Amino acid sequence: MKKLIKGGTIVTAADVYKGDILIEGETISAIGTDLEDQGAERIDAVGLYVFPGGIDPHTHLDMPFGGTTTKDDFETGTIAAAFGGTTTVIDFCLTSKGAPLREAVQTWHEKAQDRAVIDYGFHLMIGEINDEVLLELPGIIASEGITSLKVFMAYKNVFQADDSTLFRILLTAKEHGALVMVHAENGDVIDYLIAKALADGNTDPIYHARTRPPELEGEATGRAASLAALADSQLYVVHVTCAEAVGQIIEARSKGFRVFGETCPQYLVLDETCLEKPDFEGAKYVWSPPLRKKEHQEALWNALKSGQLQTVGSDQCSFDFKGQKELGRGDFSKIPNGGPTIEDRFTLLYSEGVRKGRISLNRFVDLIATQSAKLFGLFPRKGTIVVGSDADLVLFDPSVERTIRAAGHHMAVDYNAFEGMQVTGEPVSVLSRGQFVIRDKQFVGKAGDGQYLRRQRFAGTGPHAAESRGATVNR
Numbered sequence: 001m002k003k004l005i006k007g008g009t010i011v012t013a014a015d016v017y018k019g020d021i022l023i024e025g026e027t028i029s030a031i032g033t034d035l036e037d038q039g040a041e042r043i044d045a046v047g048l049y050v051f052p053g054g055i056d057p058h059t060h061l062d063m064p065f066g067g068t069t070t071k072d073d074f075e076t077g078t079i080a081a082a083f084g085g086t087t088t089v090i091d092f093c094l095t096s097k098g099a100p101l102r103e104a105v106q107t108w109h110e111k112a113q114d115r116a117v118i119d120y121g122f123h124l125m126i127g128e129i130n131d132e133v134l135l136e137l138p139g140i141i142a143s144e145g146i147t148s149l150k151v152f153m154a155y156k157n158v159f160q161a162d163d164s165t166l167f168r169i170l171l172t173a174k175e176h177g178a179l180v181m182v183h184a185e186n187g188d189v190i191d192y193l194i195a196k197a198l199a200d201g202n203t204d205p206i207y208h209a210r211t212r213p214p215e216l217e218g219e220a221t222g223r224a225a226s227l228a229a230l231a232d233s234q235l236y237v238v239h240v241t242c243a244e245a246v247g248q249i250i251e252a253r254s255k256g257f258r259v260f261g262e263t264c265p266q267y268l269v270l271d272e273t274c275l276e277k278p279d280f281e282g283a284k285y286v287w288s289p290p291l292r293k294k295e296h297q298e299a300l301w302n303a304l305k306s307g308q309l310q311t312v313g314s315d316q317c318s319f320d321f322k323g324q325k326e327l328g329r330g331d332f333s334k335i336p337n338g339g340p341t342i343e344d345r346f347t348l349l350y351s352e353g354v355r356k357g358r359i360s361l362n363r364f365v366d367l368i369a370t371q372s373a374k375l376f377g378l379f380p381r382k383g384t385i386v387v388g389s390d391a392d393l394v395l396f397d398p399s400v401e402r403t404i405r406a407a408g409h410h411m412a413v414d415y416n417a418f419e420g421m422q423v424t425g426e427p428v429s430v431l432s433r434g435q436f437v438i439r440d441k442q443f444v445g446k447a448g449d450g451q452y453l454r455r456q457r458f459a460g461t462g463p464h465a466a467e468s469r470g471a472t473v474n475r
């Protein structure tokens with residue numbers, strides 16, 4: 001049945017205007033003022049913003065880490081995402097050294113396919129490079145539409161790859177039209193600092209931050225950018241936290257290199273003092289890279305505003321405080337890294353960004369959806385509101401004042417990292433490909449309704465540029 005969204009304020013990365021949206025099947029068939037019902041179900045959006053569904057380019061659902069597995073899987077995680085205004089997630093498919101890449105991709109399909117309530121894609125982690133990997137990769141990029149590859153420069157002896165692997169992946173990515181993503185921290189030096197801290201008896205959560213200083217994120221970011229430039233390839237730095245890393249990205253971009261950056265809500269609103277909370281509560285705030293001193297937040301907001309950082313991902317990676325974060329009592333290095341953020345990403349960016357005058361409404365949409373669609377090969381199917389695009393829409397009430405609480409959230413964890421924060425705005429209804437997933441703040445979707453997304457190759461470079469129809473990114 002057709003649906004007519006009537007009288008809302010439509011917001012894209014370029015425009016803000018009052019209008020109606022007609023949905024036929026899974027896509028938008030008309031946009032205009034005073035559109036006729038034509039037998040469509042009428043949905044009143046007066047007083048609401050109508051945003052494109054959020055795209056979360058950075059999630060870890062059902063992911064093993066540090067001897068345990070994230071609490072949120074593709075069902076609970078995507079339900080929480082939908083409540084929060086996100087209609088697409090791109091999750092990291094982990095691989096194991098020595099095992100075929102296709103096995104890992106198959107495992108990730110099995111985790112997601114009967115559970116996701118919204119659409120999803122995968123990035124592929126590359127931990128080593130050898131003949132098998134080089135043989136398999138082009139086929140996976142082409143047939144699976146996995147057009148982004150992830151390299152960890154930290155987590156020594158677990159995920160960390162060496163510089164030669166990163167460089168060769170950058171070359172391969174250029175050849176086959178993929179975007180290389182890096183977790184940029186100097187894992188070797190961090191490994192030494194952790195061992196030293198523990199040997200000195202410094203075991204509390206705050207030492208997680210002290211052993212991963214911003215200089216080591218800046219250094220790794222600059223190194224990755226230099227290697228990308230040398231390879232004439234494209235680089236996306238995930239979860240940027242500090243002025244040092246932002247500076248490296250700005251410098252690389254000023255020289256014309258294709259270097260992009262993402263930050264996350266936790267780095268914009270929380271700071272290092274959270275790790276000092278008593279009774280081991282600081283463990284709730286252990287992310288890598290760590291939360292920084294408050295002064296770094298200004299550099300992040302400025303870079304989001306000016307376009308030097310392109311996206312805000314959640315880095316959703318949730319572990320219970322009880323039983324999971326507690327694995328690191330007496331040894332901070334054993335605290336599973338990550339936190340629950342998928343549900344609050346959208347509203348936090350609106351509330352802290354738009355409402356506090358740090359970014360415009362258009363920039364909000366660009367950061368929460370459009371740039372991710374462009375960088376990760378989903379535009380214009382997703383990330384905007386145009387005739388022919390998927391009807392992934394968020395009806396958002398900008399006037400609601402509320403307090404974030406674990407008691408009311410939909411993630412499967414026993415705490416919320418933003419507990420007690422006052423925010424303005426709330427998604428009221430969320431549609432994914434024309435179907436309500438959230439209607440009047442109630443979940444009405446179905447596990448398994450989310451579809452796997454084969455994504456286009458990276459836009460604008462290499463022999464595959466012509467395949468990426470019209471997708472320009474903010475350079």
Ligand SMILES: NC(=O)NCCC(=O)O
Pocket residue numbers: 060183239286287288289315317337338339
């Ligand atoms: N960020 C974090 O602490 N956990 C998730 C894994 C990663 O992205 O490094």
Ligand SMILES: [Zn+2]
Pocket residue numbers: 183238239288289
């Ligand atoms: Zn990371």
Ligand SMILES: [Zn+2]
Pocket residue numbers: 058059060315317
């Ligand atoms: Zn991550």
